[in-house]
Amino acid sequence: MHRLTLSQRLVLIVLLPVALLAGALSGFLLQRSAATADAALRDRAQAIVSFLAPAAEYGVFAGNRRALSALLGAVLEQRDVAAASIIDAEGGVLASSGRRSLPAETVLDYASNGAARIVATADGRLAAIAPVAISPLGIDDHAAPMADDPGVIGWVHVELDTASLAAHKREMIVSTLAIAALVLLLTLALAWGMSRAVSRPVAELVRAVRRISEGRLNSKVGEHSGIGELRALQRGFNHMAQAIAEAQNTMQIRIDEATAQLAHQATHDPLTGLPNRRAFEQALEAAVGASRRASDASVLCFIDLDNFKIVNDTAGHAAGDALLVRLAALIRERVRAGDLVARIGGDEFALILHGCGVAEAHQIAENLRRAVSEFEFMWEGARFTVGLSIGLVPLDGRLESPGDALVAADLACYGAKRGGRNRVVEHTTLPGDSRF
Numbered sequence: 001m002h003r004l005t006l007s008q009r010l011v012l013i014v015l016l017p018v019a020l021l022a023g024a025l026s027g028f029l030l031q032r033s034a035a036t037a038d039a040a041l042r043d044r045a046q047a048i049v050s051f052l053a054p055a056a057e058y059g060v061f062a063g064n065r066r067a068l069s070a071l072l073g074a075v076l077e078q079r080d081v082a083a084a085s086i087i088d089a090e091g092g093v094l095a096s097s098g099r100r101s102l103p104a105e106t107v108l109d110y111a112s113n114g115a116a117r118i119v120a121t122a123d124g125r126l127a128a129i130a131p132v133a134i135s136p137l138g139i140d141d142h143a144a145p146m147a148d149d150p151g152v153i154g155w156v157h158v159e160l161d162t163a164s165l166a167a168h169k170r171e172m173i174v175s176t177l178a179i180a181a182l183v184l185l186l187t188l189a190l191a192w193g194m195s196r197a198v199s200r201p202v203a204e205l206v207r208a209v210r211r212i213s214e215g216r217l218n219s220k221v222g223e224h225s226g227i228g229e230l231r232a233l234q235r236g237f238n239h240m241a242q243a244i245a246e247a248q249n250t251m252q253i254r255i256d257e258a259t260a261q262l263a264h265q266a267t268h269d270p271l272t273g274l275p276n277r278r279a280f281e282q283a284l285e286a287a288v289g290a291s292r293r294a295s296d297a298s299v300l301c302f303i304d305l306d307n308f309k310i311v312n313d314t315a316g317h318a319a320g321d322a323l324l325v326r327l328a329a330l331i332r333e334r335v336r337a338g339d340l341v342a343r344i345g346g347d348e349f350a351l352i353l354h355g356c357g358v359a360e361a362h363q364i365a366e367n368l369r370r371a372v373s374e375f376e377f378m379w380e381g382a383r384f385t386v387g388l389s390i391g392l393v394p395l396d397g398r399l400e401s402p403g404d405a406l407v408a409a410d411l412a413c414y415g416a417k418r419g420g421r422n423r424v425v426e427h428t429t430l431p432g433d434s435r436f
């Protein structure tokens with residue numbers, strides 16, 4: 001039973017009681033109708049002999065066999081009458097018609113010992129026996145003659161064939177079973193339709209829940225169930241699935257934003273928004289590698305602000321911060337789109353000028369230096385100017401590592417500081433060289 005599907009269970013729930021009821025009702029009706037048919041046949045047999053006995057009185061009394069035979073001929077024309085006979089009080093057959101099942105002695109036995117007037121014979125007939133009595137009043141329903149009544153002068157006996165009764169019973173059984181089968185078939189069709197109306201939406205919901213649990217959150221079900229409660233369930237499910245999908249989308253967007261923000265924070269300077277030292281070191285490693293592998297030349301510039309500390313000390317840290325932001329933008333505007341500008345320390349910046357010759361790099365660096373030195377920073381009425389000391393190193397494949405490149409650029413910048421600040425100095429010797 002536990003292996004049955006929902007649909008099969010629903011069909012069984014409806015069909016079982018109906019089948020039991022149909023069986024019980026059919027049995028009851030068949031029994032009742034069989035009993036009624038039996039009783040009707042017995043009544044007919046009784047009625048025939050009750051009519052025949054007084055009619056035969058004169059013939060028996062007079063021994064008029066011809067009249068009695070004519071009487072029996074009329075009786076034999078009655079429906080289902082298979083045989084009839086009239087016997088005298090001693091058992092002598094006065095008239096007989098049809099093929100009798102009960103011999104005269106047996107009829108006399110039944111009659112004389114007062115046994116039932118209606119008996120079933122061995123070959124399936126129904127026999128009715130009635131006395132023929134001399135009575136001025138005839139056969140009286142209220143005072144029927146008894147077997148040992150001296151007025152009894154003979155007996156009439158009629159045998160009814162029960163074949164048509166049996167056929168009638170068979171017809172009853174067949175038609176009752178056919179009606180029961182029809183009722184069961186109709187109930188089955190109805191139960192099947194009902195169970196499908198319930199089980200199909202439920203199965204669809206189960207499939208959708210499974211899809212959602214597998215991560216397919218856009219799963220929906222149809223909202224066209226004919227059953228109101230199920231339709232409400234379908235709508236509710238779709239709203240719920242949509243809410244889950246939207247919550248998931250919102251969450252994913254926030255996760256993506258947070259991830260992007262974290263990635264940006266990991267590689268950018270929060271004050272100026274420029275790539276930070278970490279991003280710069282990665283870019284420098286790539287540039288040095290490219291210069292050594294494919295002679296893909298670049299130029300590294302190490303930039304240190306001149307006299308920046310004065311701004312901090314005079315106008316405060318916030319002023320220093322604001323100046324750093326302005327200078328970062330100023331530098332960014334003056335290099336090419338593909339060049340890298342990074343803030344790698346407090347007042348230190350670095351440039352990687354990709355695919356750039358030394359002469360062009362000098363031009364760019366000089367342009368920057370001039371622009372910064374000409375820039376006047378105003379803060380609360382005070383005016384500040386700063387300069388740039390720039391150390392320039394060609395990444396032409398001769399430097400072995402990013403570390404070497406950075407040391408060389410730092411040294412060149414230091415040279416610019418030593419040379420009086422606000423200038424561009426190119427580093428021309430190699431690491432390992434005694435002058436490096």
Ligand SMILES: Nc1nc2c(ncn2[C@@H]2O[C@H](COP(=O)(O)OP(=O)(O)OP(=O)(O)O)[C@@H](O)[C@H]2O)c(=O)[nH]1
Pocket residue numbers: 271304305306307308309310312316317318319320321324345346347
């Ligand atoms: N406002 C601000 N100041 C910073 C920041 N990071 C570093 N500094 C300051 O920048 C200054 C850098 O020192 P120095 O390079 O010696 O100052 P300088 O005046 O430029 O000296 P020279 O390079 O010799 O010209 C220090 O006073 C630091 O406190 C920052 O993020 N914001």
